Amino acid sequence: MLNSILKKREYLLAAIILTMIIAISFRSPSFLQLPNMLATLNDTSILMMLACAQMFVILTRCIDLSVGANIALTGMVVAMLNSASPELPVVVLVVIALGLGLILGAINGFFVWKFDIPPIVVTLGTMAIYRGLVFVLADGSWINAHQMSESFLGFPRANIFGVQLLTWCGLLVVAGMYALSRYSRLGRQFYAIGDNPNAAVYMGISVGKVKFKAFCLSGMIAGLCGYFWVSRYAVAYVDIAAGFELQTVAACVIGGVSIAGAIGNIGGAILGALFLGVVNNALPVIDISPFWQMSISGTVIILAVVFNAQSERKTGRTILKLKGTEA
Amino acid sequence: MSIAFSNVRRRGAEIPNKLEMTMMGRLARWETLLVCVVALVFFLNTIASPYFLDVWNLSDATYNFIEKAIIAFAVALVIISGEIDLSVAANIALSSTIMGAVATAGYDTPIIVGAGLLTSLACGAFNGFLVAKVGLHSIIVTIATMSLFRGISYIILGDTVYKNYPDSFAWFGQGYLFDAFTVEMAFFIVIAVFFWMLLHKTVFGRQVYVIGNNKTCAAFSGIKVQRVKFSLFLLSGLASGVAAVLLTSRLGSTRPSIALGWELEVVTMVVLGGVSILGGSGTILGVILASVLMGLVTFGLGLLNVPGIVMTIFTGCLLIAVIVLPRITKLIMSHSKKTK
Amino acid sequence: MSITMDVSAPATSGVARATSGDVHADGRAQEVNNCVLEMRGISKTFPGVKALDDISLKLYPGSVTALIGENGAGKSTLVKILTGVYQFDQGEIFLEGKSQRFVSALDATNAGVTAIHQETVLFDELSVAENIFLGQEPRTRLGFIDWPTMEANAAAVLKKIDADMSPKTILKDLTIGHKHMVAIARALSTDARIVIMDEPTAALSSKEAEELYELVDWLKSEGKSILFISHKFEDVFRIADRYTVFRDGQLVGAGLLADVERPDLVKMMVGRAVDRAFPKNNTPGTDVVMKVDNYCHPTEFDSISFELKRGEILGVYGLVGAGRTEVAQALFGATTPSNGTLELEGEAVEIRSFDQAISKGLVYVPEDRGKQGVTLEMSIAENIGMASLKPTSKKGFLDLAREFEMARKYADRLDLRAAALDQPVGSLSGGNQQKVVIGKWLATLPKVIILDEPTKGIDIGSKAAVHGFMSELAEEGLSVMMISSELPEILGMSDRILVMRDGLIVGEFDRADATPEKLVNLATGNTQ
Known part of the structure; x- marks a missing residue:
C-alpha cells in the first residue's frame, strides 16, 4: 500500500516537472527542443550524482554539508595538477579526484563514527576547513581555462551518440547508486540503521561504520564532481560550488527523502534534482534573474519538508487506529 | 557533571543546599579554562605584534567579535533548548537589505532601525512557527530559511549595493560613548547582561534548561514547550536584527553577501563556550569568554596579515576540536580507571 | 500439552535441582542433556534493587515454558540477560551443556536465541x-x-x-x-532454537491471539524451545507445557502445567500478598473531590466513570496495556477525550493541557520516571521546583532561596537521602528519585494526585516510605488515585479498587471485599 503511495509521489513529482517544462515551452518554444533538453540534463548531471550520494547520508539520519567545499578542494587540486603537469592523463586525475574526495568524506565519517559527534557539526566544521584549504593551496589565485590542458577540458564534453560524456557519466553513477541502494547489503544497511538503529545492532550491523561508509561514498562522489565542475566551467577558485550542499539536500527533500532517515529512493532524489535543474535552466528563459535561484530552493525545501511531515504523520495515526480497533 | 558526589547521604531536612566544592572542582570548570586561554592568547598577541597593545587597536579588535557574540548569546539559548538556528547570518543579510531599501527610500534612522528589527523578528517568527508549531526539525528548517532569507536579499539587490545610509545611522557601528568606548561595546555589555539575567536568573531561563535536558518531563511539569521554543527563535531573530543594525552601520553599505558564513562562527563560539551541542547545559559567561577568545585570535591573526578565509580553517578546526577533546579525555580517563 | 518426552521428566520440584554430572550416564543425566538451555543460580543486581536472586530455569526442545510473575518480578531482566542485553552477576548459563555467556545481542542471536518483544x-x-x-x-x-x-x-x-x-x-x-x-x-x-516471547498477546485481538497460539503450537512441533511470558492465564493454559513462577526476583515454583491448578498458580504469583504490613491510617471522607463521567476515547478507553472522595486512596488494578495510564493521562490533559465530563470539587472543568491540570489542582506522577518524571541532569532543588516555578518566583525572576526552602521541606517530608540539594537527580537511587518526583508534584499543592506505578523498580525501603507517605497525604485530605499492577500494593493501600481490562472498568471492590483471586481473575479475564 505504502509502496504505491511512494510511487505515486514520484509520479506526482514527474508530472509537476513535465507541466513546468510544457508551461515554459509556451513562453519559449525552443526550451522543449531536444538539444536544450539534453543541455538541461547535462547541467543537472552533477546535482543528480550528488543528490543520490547525499540521499544515502540522509537515510542514515546524518547530513553532509561539506560536499560544496569538497568539490572546490578536489577541483582545485586536479586543476593545479593539470596546469603543473599537463601531460598527466585525465583518467589519472579522475582517479585522484575520487581518492581525494573519498579521504575528505572519510574524515567526516571518522568523526561521526569514532567520536559520535553530530554530523551537522562535523560537516559544518569541515566545510569551512576544506574551503579554507582551497585558498591556502592556490594562495587565493584562480586557475583559468588557458592554464588547463585540452584533454582536461574536453573530457566531459566528449560527444558519444550525441550526448556529452558528463551526462553519460551521471547516468552511469546514478545506475550504480540504484544498484547499490537496491541490490547490495550495504545499501540495505543504510536503510536499516536509519530505520531502527537499535534493531540493527541485533542484526550485527555496526551503526557507526555504516554511517562512515555513507560519508565516504558522499565524499567520493563529491570528489568526482569536483573534477567535472572545474573542467566544465573551465575555472577553479575558492568560491566554486558555494552553497551547492544545500541544493543536494533540497533535491533529496523534494524527492521525498525523509530527514529523519530510512525513507527515500534514488528515483525520488533524481526527480528532485531534475526539478531544481529545470527550474534553474528555465529562469533565464522566462526572464527571471538567476538571483531568484537561492530563495526558490529555500522555499521548495520548506514546502517539501512540510509535505513530507504531513504524509509521515498520517501513517502514524492510522497505525494507532488499527491498534485500537483490535484491542 | 563530572564532579564526584560524596557518599555521605544525609536525611531530609539535614541535606545542605550546596555541596562544598573542592578547589580542584572549581578549577576544573570550563570557564576557568577559557579565562586561562584568553590570557595566554592575549600574551602571545602582545609578543607577536607590537601594535597589539595600542588602545585604538584594542578597541578595533572588539568589532571583530561583538556582532557575532550578540547573536551567539541568543543561539546559545536555542542550542541549550535542544534546537539549532543556522539562519542567523541570512537573517542579517535580509534585515540589512530591508534597512538599505528603507534608507534609500529616504527615511531617517529610527525608521530604518525599526524596519530592520521588525524584519529580523519576522524571520525569527517564521523559523519558530515551523519548528514549534508545525513540528519540523530545526536543522532542516533553518538550513532552508538560510537559503530563503539570503535568497530574498539577492532578489532585491542582485549584484548592486545599498549605501545611502543617513549620517546619524553611523552612530551604532562607528560612534563612541563618553569618548571612551564604542557604542558597539555598550550594546555588547547591555545585551550580555540581559542574556545572563534571562538564562540564569529567570523562570524562562530555567525552562530552557529543562526543555533541553528532558522535553517530555518539561511538558509533564506544565511547561509550555512550544511557546518557549517559539520565543527562543524570536529572540535569536531579534539578536540577528541588532547585529544587522550594528554591522550595517559599521560598514555603511549592504551587499547580499553580508555576514556570509557567520552561522559557522556563531555556532563555534557557542560550542567553544561550553554549551553542549546536544542541549541542556552551558552558561552565558562561557559564551562571553569564547567570543572574546575568538575575537582576540582573529584580530591577532589579522595583525599578522593572515587572510580571513584562512581564519575559517582555524574556526572549523576549533569547532571540531572543542567537541572531540572532552570525549578523548573522557575515553582516556575511563581507560586509565580500568587499568587501575 | 501432548509432548510425550516431557512426561518422563521429573521437573516438578524445579528449584535449583540440576547438577551437571556425566552426560550420557543415566536417565536423569539424559534429561539434563535433553534441555537445550539451562540457567543456574543467576543473580543480577541494579543499584538499590536485586532484580534476580539465584534464579534457575530450564528450556526443553519442543516444549513451551510459561514464565509467570507480577510486574517487577524480574521477568524482563531475565529476558534481557538471555538476549545479551544485560550481563548477569552470578550464576551460569548452559547452552546444550556448554557454559555460555552472551556478551551482546548479536552474540545471543548467533547462538540461536531469538526474542519476540511486545514492540517488535x-x-x-x-x-x-x-x-x-x-x-x-x-x-x-x-x-x-x-x-x-x-x-x-x-x-x-x-x-x-x-x-x-x-x-x-x-x-x-x-x-x-x-x-x-x-x-x-x-x-x-x-x-533459532530458543524463541522467547515477551507478552506477545498484550496488544492482540482474540482472533490474532488464536493465530499466534497456532503458530506457537507449530513451533513446538518443529522442536523449538519456547519461553512464553504472559500475564494472561488463558494464554498460559492454552499453549504452555511447563510453568516457572517468579516473585520479587526469586523463583517460587516450576513444573508441569498439567500438575497444577489455576488457584495455586495465582497464589504462587501473588505470594504473601496479604500478610505484608502496609502503613495505612487514612479514612476516606464523604465528599466527592473528583467525578469522572463517561470518559471515552476513540482508540484507548471507553465509558470510564468513577468518583474519588476526599482523603481516599483509590487503587486502579489491571494488566499492562489495560488502558489505565491512558485514562490517567487523559485526565491530566495529555489527550482529549472524545466524550465525557470531569468535575473537580463539584465544578465542571475542561482540561486540555498539563499546566491547566496543575493549576486546577490535579497532578499526575507518571510511570516512566526517567523520561517523564525527572530531569536526571538537573538538581534535586530544580526538579522539586519544576512544576511550581510560578509561585516560587517573583515577576518571572527565580528566587533560589525560596526554591531551596521548598525543596528542603519536601525532602524532609519524604525522608529523602542525598548529599546536597544541588546534586543531580541522576546520581540518586531509584527510590530517592521517585521521592523527588512525588515532591515535585506535592509542591504544587494539589487536591488530587494520580500515582502511576509509584513503586515500580524501587527498593523495599523506599517502597515502604512511599506507601507511608501516601497514607499520610490521604489523612491530610488529599485524594489519591493509585495505578498499580502490584497486587499487594493495591490490596494493602487502597480504600476502593477499580479493575480495568481492555480499556474498560470491569469491576469495583471495597477494601473489605477484595481478594487477590478476584482481582486477578477479573483483570486477566480468567472466568474459572
Missing part, C-alpha cells in the same frame, strides 16, 4: 522479505541481492507458519499480530 525489533520501512532475511540475503553470482529468490524464500517461510501476507509488503503497513509473525519467520530463517 524490526524495520518499519523495509519489506517483509527483507525483515526476514536482513544480513543473510540470498545473492546472485555477481553479489547482487537476489530479490526474486529472497521473496520466494520469504513466501515459503511465511507459508510454513500460515501467515497470510505478501513478502513485498512494507512492515509498517502490518498489524502488530502480523509483525509478530514476521519476527517468528525471521527466527525460523535464522535457525
Whole structure:
C-alpha cells in the first residue's frame, strides 16, 4: 500500500516537472527542443550524482554539508595538477579526484563514527576547513581555462551518440547508486540503521561504520564532481560550488527523502534534482534573474519538508487506529 | 557533571543546599579554562605584534567579535533548548537589505532601525512557527530559511549595493560613548547582561534548561514547550536584527553577501563556550569568554596579515576540536580507571 | 500439552535441582542433556534493587515454558540477560551443556536465541522479505541481492507458519499480530532454537491471539524451545507445557502445567500478598473531590466513570496495556477525550493541557520516571521546583532561596537521602528519585494526585516510605488515585479498587471485599 503511495509521489513529482517544462515551452518554444533538453540534463548531471550520494547520508539520519567545499578542494587540486603537469592523463586525475574526495568524506565519517559527534557539526566544521584549504593551496589565485590542458577540458564534453560524456557519466553513477541502494547489503544497511538503529545492532550491523561508509561514498562522489565542475566551467577558485550542499539536500527533500532517515529512493532524489535543474535552466528563459535561484530552493525545501511531515504523520495515526480497533 | 558526589547521604531536612566544592572542582570548570586561554592568547598577541597593545587597536579588535557574540548569546539559548538556528547570518543579510531599501527610500534612522528589527523578528517568527508549531526539525528548517532569507536579499539587490545610509545611522557601528568606548561595546555589555539575567536568573531561563535536558518531563511539569521554543527563535531573530543594525552601520553599505558564513562562527563560539551541542547545559559567561577568545585570535591573526578565509580553517578546526577533546579525555580517563 | 518426552521428566520440584554430572550416564543425566538451555543460580543486581536472586530455569526442545510473575518480578531482566542485553552477576548459563555467556545481542542471536518483544525489533520501512532475511540475503553470482529468490524464500517461510501476507509488503503497513509473525519467520530463517516471547498477546485481538497460539503450537512441533511470558492465564493454559513462577526476583515454583491448578498458580504469583504490613491510617471522607463521567476515547478507553472522595486512596488494578495510564493521562490533559465530563470539587472543568491540570489542582506522577518524571541532569532543588516555578518566583525572576526552602521541606517530608540539594537527580537511587518526583508534584499543592506505578523498580525501603507517605497525604485530605499492577500494593493501600481490562472498568471492590483471586481473575479475564 505504502509502496504505491511512494510511487505515486514520484509520479506526482514527474508530472509537476513535465507541466513546468510544457508551461515554459509556451513562453519559449525552443526550451522543449531536444538539444536544450539534453543541455538541461547535462547541467543537472552533477546535482543528480550528488543528490543520490547525499540521499544515502540522509537515510542514515546524518547530513553532509561539506560536499560544496569538497568539490572546490578536489577541483582545485586536479586543476593545479593539470596546469603543473599537463601531460598527466585525465583518467589519472579522475582517479585522484575520487581518492581525494573519498579521504575528505572519510574524515567526516571518522568523526561521526569514532567520536559520535553530530554530523551537522562535523560537516559544518569541515566545510569551512576544506574551503579554507582551497585558498591556502592556490594562495587565493584562480586557475583559468588557458592554464588547463585540452584533454582536461574536453573530457566531459566528449560527444558519444550525441550526448556529452558528463551526462553519460551521471547516468552511469546514478545506475550504480540504484544498484547499490537496491541490490547490495550495504545499501540495505543504510536503510536499516536509519530505520531502527537499535534493531540493527541485533542484526550485527555496526551503526557507526555504516554511517562512515555513507560519508565516504558522499565524499567520493563529491570528489568526482569536483573534477567535472572545474573542467566544465573551465575555472577553479575558492568560491566554486558555494552553497551547492544545500541544493543536494533540497533535491533529496523534494524527492521525498525523509530527514529523519530510512525513507527515500534514488528515483525520488533524481526527480528532485531534475526539478531544481529545470527550474534553474528555465529562469533565464522566462526572464527571471538567476538571483531568484537561492530563495526558490529555500522555499521548495520548506514546502517539501512540510509535505513530507504531513504524509509521515498520517501513517502514524492510522497505525494507532488499527491498534485500537483490535484491542 | 563530572564532579564526584560524596557518599555521605544525609536525611531530609539535614541535606545542605550546596555541596562544598573542592578547589580542584572549581578549577576544573570550563570557564576557568577559557579565562586561562584568553590570557595566554592575549600574551602571545602582545609578543607577536607590537601594535597589539595600542588602545585604538584594542578597541578595533572588539568589532571583530561583538556582532557575532550578540547573536551567539541568543543561539546559545536555542542550542541549550535542544534546537539549532543556522539562519542567523541570512537573517542579517535580509534585515540589512530591508534597512538599505528603507534608507534609500529616504527615511531617517529610527525608521530604518525599526524596519530592520521588525524584519529580523519576522524571520525569527517564521523559523519558530515551523519548528514549534508545525513540528519540523530545526536543522532542516533553518538550513532552508538560510537559503530563503539570503535568497530574498539577492532578489532585491542582485549584484548592486545599498549605501545611502543617513549620517546619524553611523552612530551604532562607528560612534563612541563618553569618548571612551564604542557604542558597539555598550550594546555588547547591555545585551550580555540581559542574556545572563534571562538564562540564569529567570523562570524562562530555567525552562530552557529543562526543555533541553528532558522535553517530555518539561511538558509533564506544565511547561509550555512550544511557546518557549517559539520565543527562543524570536529572540535569536531579534539578536540577528541588532547585529544587522550594528554591522550595517559599521560598514555603511549592504551587499547580499553580508555576514556570509557567520552561522559557522556563531555556532563555534557557542560550542567553544561550553554549551553542549546536544542541549541542556552551558552558561552565558562561557559564551562571553569564547567570543572574546575568538575575537582576540582573529584580530591577532589579522595583525599578522593572515587572510580571513584562512581564519575559517582555524574556526572549523576549533569547532571540531572543542567537541572531540572532552570525549578523548573522557575515553582516556575511563581507560586509565580500568587499568587501575 | 501432548509432548510425550516431557512426561518422563521429573521437573516438578524445579528449584535449583540440576547438577551437571556425566552426560550420557543415566536417565536423569539424559534429561539434563535433553534441555537445550539451562540457567543456574543467576543473580543480577541494579543499584538499590536485586532484580534476580539465584534464579534457575530450564528450556526443553519442543516444549513451551510459561514464565509467570507480577510486574517487577524480574521477568524482563531475565529476558534481557538471555538476549545479551544485560550481563548477569552470578550464576551460569548452559547452552546444550556448554557454559555460555552472551556478551551482546548479536552474540545471543548467533547462538540461536531469538526474542519476540511486545514492540517488535524490526524495520518499519523495509519489506517483509527483507525483515526476514536482513544480513543473510540470498545473492546472485555477481553479489547482487537476489530479490526474486529472497521473496520466494520469504513466501515459503511465511507459508510454513500460515501467515497470510505478501513478502513485498512494507512492515509498517502490518498489524502488530502480523509483525509478530514476521519476527517468528525471521527466527525460523535464522535457525533459532530458543524463541522467547515477551507478552506477545498484550496488544492482540482474540482472533490474532488464536493465530499466534497456532503458530506457537507449530513451533513446538518443529522442536523449538519456547519461553512464553504472559500475564494472561488463558494464554498460559492454552499453549504452555511447563510453568516457572517468579516473585520479587526469586523463583517460587516450576513444573508441569498439567500438575497444577489455576488457584495455586495465582497464589504462587501473588505470594504473601496479604500478610505484608502496609502503613495505612487514612479514612476516606464523604465528599466527592473528583467525578469522572463517561470518559471515552476513540482508540484507548471507553465509558470510564468513577468518583474519588476526599482523603481516599483509590487503587486502579489491571494488566499492562489495560488502558489505565491512558485514562490517567487523559485526565491530566495529555489527550482529549472524545466524550465525557470531569468535575473537580463539584465544578465542571475542561482540561486540555498539563499546566491547566496543575493549576486546577490535579497532578499526575507518571510511570516512566526517567523520561517523564525527572530531569536526571538537573538538581534535586530544580526538579522539586519544576512544576511550581510560578509561585516560587517573583515577576518571572527565580528566587533560589525560596526554591531551596521548598525543596528542603519536601525532602524532609519524604525522608529523602542525598548529599546536597544541588546534586543531580541522576546520581540518586531509584527510590530517592521517585521521592523527588512525588515532591515535585506535592509542591504544587494539589487536591488530587494520580500515582502511576509509584513503586515500580524501587527498593523495599523506599517502597515502604512511599506507601507511608501516601497514607499520610490521604489523612491530610488529599485524594489519591493509585495505578498499580502490584497486587499487594493495591490490596494493602487502597480504600476502593477499580479493575480495568481492555480499556474498560470491569469491576469495583471495597477494601473489605477484595481478594487477590478476584482481582486477578477479573483483570486477566480468567472466568474459572
